[in-house]
Amino acid sequence: MTQAPATTAFSRARGLRSRRGAAALGAVVLSAFALSACEKPTPLAQITVGSRTASTEAQCYDDGKNIPNEELETCVSERAEKSITVDSGDPVRIGVEPDIADNGWVLFVDGRLVTPTPSKHTYASYNSDQFFNTQPSQPGQAPVPSEKAKVGIVEIDDSGNYKGAWSFDLKRKQP
Incomplete structure (x- = not known):
């Protein structure tokens, strides 16, 4: 038992x-x-100001395939998902993943091409004042800088084909 x-x-x-x-x-x-x-995540791009960083996935990306101009224009004109505030004169550091840098990338600010030749670097630094357009003011007054800027990072290959687009909103810190 x-x-x-x-x-x-x-x-x-x-x-x-x-x-x-x-x-x-x-x-x-x-x-x-x-x-x-x-879904497989897209490569990231980021903007760093001081100790603050904003990272985002692409607004347009098709796993490294070409993106038609019309689609890219639509993506770049959309509202950015991430924003970061900057003081006048702050260094703004832009970083991209090696996959983006391998093809090359250009920088747009408010739709204007800022870097005419594609960068093959994963990192670049700019003065924040370069990002803000000067608004026309009343006659006899000093020009007034804009309060925000839309920064677009566009991956482009050696043949001029667009591969992806990332965007951020920069906001000027108010005194």
């Missing part, structure tokens, strides 16, 4: 272990399925 309780306890433990194993296996399968449904 001493044998039966041990066998029963052993079979209960084995049943419990197999249920736990099945539950763990089910969780692994569900996790793998959930991950396979996710």
